[in-house]
Amino acid sequence: MSNEIRLDERVAIVTGAGAGLGRSHARLLAARGAKVVVNDLGGQVDGRGASRAAADNVVAEIRAGGGEAVPNYDTVATPEGAQSILKTALDAYGTVDIVVNNAGILLFKRLMDHTPDDFAKNLGVHLSGSYYLSTAAFPVMKEKRYGRFVFTSSSGGMRGSADGVAYGAAKAGVVGLANVMALAGAPYGVYSNVILPNAYTRMTEQAVEERNREKLSADFISPLVLYLCSERCRLNHEMFAVGGGTVSRTILALAPGWRADSKEEFTAESIHAHLEEIMDMTNYSNPQTTQEETRLVVGRRRK
Ligand code: NAI
16 A cells, blocks of 8 residues: 555645745645645735736646646735635635645845834734634634644744844744644644745745755655645644754743742842743743643742
8 A cells, every 4th residue: 555645635725825835835735636726816025916827827737737726816814815715615626624824925124124014914914814714714624523724934933033023923923823723623633733944935035045945945845734734644733844854843842940939039139040940941841732831830839
């Protein structure tokens, strides 16, 4: 029996699938048997403009390879757009099993050059877009007790990069959303995981040196997405840095920390005095819910 991971009879929506990583994901999912909604607004890297050609070209590529796909040209950044993307899947294929939230934009601006409008625009595509589509698709998956979400965050949000204020805030928000979707979906077999990709695309053209471009091909991202979208994958509520052939689990670690013996002892000065203990990550934990973290932090026994 073949060990190949297949997505036959599965219906996948990939947002921003007209270029870069999304195109690569859509092509691989289709090659493994999924029926794919290729969503793309077809704008520029900073989100300006729109064109049907991006989604159409990828659909043509998939069909030429014998796969099944339909285009969708709506923006993810409005509730109506997200509903329409879902409708494309339901009209064409009757259901949805997989949503890859991938659409994204990047503004090349210094920190203080960002306007409130830039900030809102970034949140609109990355965070609101992921929210609108995921919550639209969730009831369908919940009903069938099966689903896979992949959320695309970034080290730009989880670690930060100076100047990437709107992008970073939006991408960190995506992780918060994915955490909630993972917990809400778990009882129904609807799993959500996050990727933090590193790849050469038009978005990273200025950042990736020519000699590293081949090494940072999107081909080193999409296999992880395929895995996370598959029935074989039982992971939920996880986050992976991925790129150049490496996949690394990433967690938000909680140190054992220092606990004051009394309210009187809990002062700024004693915090400074115990900094070594506070900063020591030995024996860290990885709480999965807010309740678990509260238990670990507040419920810690005094020594
Ligand atoms: P890309 O610019 O090649 O592709 C993004 C696609 O999203 C484009 O085809 C664009 O038209 C589409 N899009 C933008 N706004 C949209 C909207 N409102 N509705 C529907 N489609 C829309 O960039 P790339 O690199 O492929 O990015 C894919 C995702 O990966 C993005 O979310 C990006 O932020 C994220 N990412 C990429 C990294 C990299 O190293 N390339 C690093 C970290 C995160």
